Amino acid sequence: MPPADLRLGEAFVLGALHGPAELLPISSSGHVTLVPWLLGWEYADVEPELRKAFEVALHAGTAAALLVALRGEVGAAARGFDRRRATLVALSFLPPAVAGYTLERPIERRLGTPATIAGGLVVGSIAMALADRFGATGRARADADWRDGLALGLAQACALVPGVSRNGATLAAARARGFDREDANALSRHVALPIIVGATGLKGVRLARRGVPGPVRRAFAAGTAASFASTLGSTWLIRQVERDRSLAPYAAYRVALAALVIRRLWKDRGKTLRVPPLDA
Structure with missing residues (x-):
């Protein structure tokens, strides 16, 4: 069967889904793969490289919206940027950057199926629940040091596994390191934004060199615009997660x-399943 086209309506819905899913610890990339698969959309049959390019466009829309929505917070962090914060950001950036550069292709080929995403969701849930229940000791973000930066960086590297969630992994790491919920969320945002922007920029350059086929440009534009708008419109979710509430509901x-x-996989066992690889 020839690859399916990227449909305009599906692209728009996935863009609208991407924003809130990125702001909550539930794995945005996992949802972009699982929702079309569960609903039987044609997106599951889109050519893998085109699907990867589209997901880069969704991340670009989200990254742009976060820079707009959090500009005050980003500016305050930049004005207070000192050696301690530079070390924190560097150590939180290096592990996922190195892991992404060296392992991106193997992860896409082997860990992008619905079954492996389900495994990532469960493992991430256990880590979140345990860290949230037993880890916090009331530390404030101003106390963060190089050890915390390294822990957050390793968490972001683990989040390259589909379904784990960058937000969920960094929240779990921060809570395990003893930070209260508000400060854990702030640290999660501060270390995630450079990775989101950097990875999107790098992949965006690759996408620009390769080009977007003419027939799907409208779908790309719709998905990117929807991702930007849904992220911008969902920033209130940050405050909901940031409040002194348990991570258990998300887990x-x-x-x-x-x-x-898993129920769907069991029901369809023996059939030929459409299981697209995921860009982590």
Whole structure:
């Protein structure tokens, strides 16, 4: 069967989904793969390289919206940038950058199926629940040192595994290191934004060199615009997660989604499943 085209309506819905899924610890990339697969959309049959390029466009829309929405917070962090913060950012950036550069292709080929995404959702849920329950000791973000930066960097590297979630992994790492919920969320944002912007910029350059086929440019534009708008419109979710609330509901949702995937896999066992690789 020839590869399917990227449909305008599906591109728009996935863009609208990407924003809130990126702001919550539930794995945006996992949702972009699982939702079309569960609903039987043609997106699951789109040529893999084109799907990768589209997901880069979704991340570009989200990154741009975060820079706009968090400009005050980013500016304050830049004005207070000192040696301690530089070390924190560098150590949180290096592990995922190195892992992404060296392991991107193997991860895409082997860990982008619904089954492996379900596994990432469950493992991430366990880490979040345990760290949130037993880790915090009331530390403030101003206390963060190089050890915290390294822990956050390793968490972001682990989040390259589809379904784990960059937000969920860094929240779990920060809580395990003893930070309270508000400060854990702030640290999660501060270390994630450079990675999101950097990875999107690098992949965007590759996409620009390769070019976007003419027939799908409208779908790319719709998805990017929807991702930007949904991220900008969902920034209030940051404050909801940031409040002194447990991560348990998010962990439970992830487990429920993983169970839905496993149920579908069991039901369809023996059939030829459409299982596209995921750009982590």
